[in-house]
Amino acid sequence: MDEKDRLEIIKDILFTDDREYIEKISERIALLEKTVNEKERLSSKVDPIIENQLEEFTKSIPTTLGPTITETLREQIRTQRDEVVDALFPILGKMIKKYIAQEMKALSEKIDSQFDFISKWKIRLKALFSGKKKKELLLQQLASAKIEQVLLIEKDSGILKASYSKTKTIDEEMVSGMLTAIKSFVEDAFNQQNQSLELIEYELYQIHLQSFVTHYMAVVISGPYGLKSKNRLQDLIFDFYNRYMAMNVDLVVDFPVLEKKTKKADKRTIERELASSFGNAKI
Amino acid sequence: MQKSKKIVILGHFGVGKTSLIRRFVKNSFSDKYKVTIGVHISKKVVGFGSGETISMILWDLEGTDDIRMIRNPYLLGTHGAFFVFDVNRPSTFQNIQEDLAVLSKKMPEVPLLIIGNKVDLVNQDDLNILLKENDISFDFLTSAKTGEWVEDAFLQMATLLKDA
Numbered sequence: 001m002d003e004k005d006r007l008e009i010i011k012d013i014l015f016t017d018d019r020e021y022i023e024k025i026s027e028r029i030a031l032l033e034k035t036v037n038e039k040e041r042l043s044s045k046v047d048p049i050i051e052n053q054l055e056e057f058t059k060s061i062p063t064t065l066g067p068t069i070t071e072t073l074r075e076q077i078r079t080q081r082d083e084v085v086d087a088l089f090p091i092l093g094k095m096i097k098k099y100i101a102q103e104m105k106a107l108s109e110k111i112d113s114q115f116d117f118i119s120k121w122k123i124r125l126k127a128l129f130s131g132k133k134k135k136e137l138l139l140q141q142l143a144s145a146k147i148e149q150v151l152l153i154e155k156d157s158g159i160l161k162a163s164y165s166k167t168k169t170i171d172e173e174m175v176s177g178m179l180t181a182i183k184s185f186v187e188d189a190f191n192q193q194n195q196s197l198e199l200i201e202y203e204l205y206q207i208h209l210q211s212f213v214t215h216y217m218a219v220v221i222s223g224p225y226g227l228k229s230k231n232r233l234q235d236l237i238f239d240f241y242n243r244y245m246a247m248n249v250d251l252v253v254d255f256p257v258l259e260k261k262t263k264k265a266d267k268r269t270i271e272r273e274l275a276s277s278f279g280n281a282k283i
Numbered sequence: 284m285q286k287s288k289k290i291v292i293l294g295h296f297g298v299g300k301t302s303l304i305r306r307f308v309k310n311s312f313s314d315k316y317k318v319t320i321g322v323h324i325s326k327k328v329v330g331f332g333s334g335e336t337i338s339m340i341l342w343d344l345e346g347t348d349d350i351r352m353i354r355n356p357y358l359l360g361t362h363g364a365f366f367v368f369d370v371n372r373p374s375t376f377q378n379i380q381e382d383l384a385v386l387s388k389k390m391p392e393v394p395l396l397i398i399g400n401k402v403d404l405v406n407q408d409d410l411n412i413l414l415k416e417n418d419i420s421f422d423f424l425t426s427a428k429t430g431e432w433v434e435d436a437f438l439q440m441a442t443l444l445k446d447a
Contacts, residue, residue: 157289157360158324159340173287177324177340184356185321 105227145229148205149220150278151176152244152270161215162270164278179218183209210237217241219278232283240277244270285328287338288444289360293353293386294367295375296346299400302427303367304341307437312428319345322357329441337441348374350382355389362447363394363440370399370410376419394443396422398436403428 035041127134149165151172158180160173169175179200186197196216200207208219208230217237221229247265265273292300301319305311308327323343330336344357358364366386368376376399386395399419402410403426414421423436 154360157362158342159287159289159360171326173338173340174324174326177289177326177342181322181324181342181357184359185354188354188356 102227102231106231109227145221145223145225145233145283147219147233147278147281147283148222150274151179151218152274153180153216153218155180155211155214155216162267162274164271164274176218179207179209183216208233210234210241212241215241215244221283229283232281236277236281236283240273243273243277247273285336285338286444287340288362288441288447289340289342290363290365290440290444291342291344291358291361292365292367293344293350294346294365295348295369295372298346298367298369298372298375299427300346300365300367301343303365303398303400303425303433303436304343306427306430306433308341310430312430319343321345327437329438331442331445335445337445339437339441350385353389358390361390361393363396363444364390365396365398365436365440367398367400369401370413370424371401371404373417376417379419394440394447396436396440396443398422399424400427402426402431 035045123134126132148167149163149169149172151163152161153159153176154161158177160176163172165172182200183197187195196209196211198209200209204222206221206225208221208225210217210219217240219233219237221233244265247269292304294300296318297316301317301323302312304323304325305313308325322345325341325343326338327341328336328338342357342361344353347353364386366379366383368379370376379397383395383397397420399414399421402424405413410424422439423432425432425436427433
């Protein structure tokens, strides 16, 4: 054993603790390197932290970024009014256009009724050209529109949800399918994604179609169907549809938030509601 | 309680979609060919032993040589579909795999049954060879004229939709 070997033995004896400590550090560095270099290991360590931070960030948005966003939007609206109007026009424009058209028609009907003299002549002329008696035409004018049949239809499938009818006509399920097919065809053919077919006219009857998100209603009307009648009918439809939505809570409320599962209204209940809403209604 | 289900019948021109429906709904057949324009709706209520009934609302869509050209709104809310081809006209089944791929993309998760129609016009042995040669998989081989397997095909669809 030479001096070098002896020195090694002494080093071994003297630095045992240090060596163990160094070995432990090396092991930890190796583990850390492995964690950093392996994607899955790293993500298992880092993901919960990021998620937590993100959650905190999301929660703090209203207080931290909210005022800045509001101010930016306010500034954008102030400085780029035209662009904002452009963006909103397709939505608001259509609503306004429809409202104005309806109001203009109402105004025109009002003016028509006020010009008694003109309307008398109108009837005379109508009688002259149509070959009908003046009395007949006057009676026609006085008669009010009547609701003959109401169908509540699923918008996509055309499946009949419920119906009300004064007299039994041809198969309502087939009529619902056919109306849906016509509606789909017209809306697709004219490529008007946000507009929907509203009225189908045939000799003695008119079918008013009122679309909602998941369903639409088809109301068959006989007699003269003017704007006044249309407004009254729309009110009836909207009132009924609100009640229908309330009956089917799952259409408006997300189920998981409810403790008990709410039962959908059955066909009979909806049909009873349809009959009471439209049965004796005057439009 | 009666359930209502929308079923669409698709396929090329003149494969016998309307005739199949007429056979199933009215149990009748006509040799005169009248092209379907747009869509024609029929209905048949099917009963099961359990007392349950299904109202099958059948949407007979106009035939098209290119299945991609079918108006998508007609397919919305579909519960079940048939794809019909004419076993005598290879042009109606030559691209069947592509056609079926298009349909499953347009109507994902909708049960689809494949029908080879007009089997009365072809010899059974020749038909077997033809189907094997073209590697065509089908669910039913029917004849709207004789009524062969027509009811079975529609009842199979009703059964599929009963519990859906």
